[in-house]
Amino acid sequence: MRRKKLTAVPNRQRTVRVLVVDDHALFAEALMFTLGIEDRIEVVGWAKDGVEAVSLAESLQPDVVLMDVHMPCMDGIEATRRVREVSPRSWVTIVTSARSAELASHAKLIDSILELGQTSTVVPFPLHRRDEARTA
Secondary structure, three states: OOOOOOOOOOOOOOOEEEEEEOOOHHHHHHHHHHHHOOOOEEEEEEEOOHHHHHHHHHHHOOOEEEEOOOOOOOOHHHHHHHHHHHOOOOEEEEOOOOOOOOOOOHHHHHHHHHHHHHOOOOOOOOOOOHHHHHHO
């Protein structure tokens, strides 16, 4: 009997499903446009506040939730806690323009989303400016 030779299957990365949560429509649209450029990322929804974020996270079960901090109805901190309850496999990362216009480069954000969506470990994603890191 001949044995079939096993060959390696190419490592295909799966698409990372992202939920964007931000009450500023222009910022959210720009973020979703930027993420839409990357083939390995699928933006599955946009929530305008924390309450909507929890509802969408429960129904969509995204891999990654990009969460603003300052929002009406429910802030990003409380929304993050609740999202983790209704969608425990989702990673939540805080993205806000409140403190600095220099959040991170688009490439770093995309890389971090892909890493979060592909791993089961915490990936550090510093969003502070270098001078803020020295004073912390």
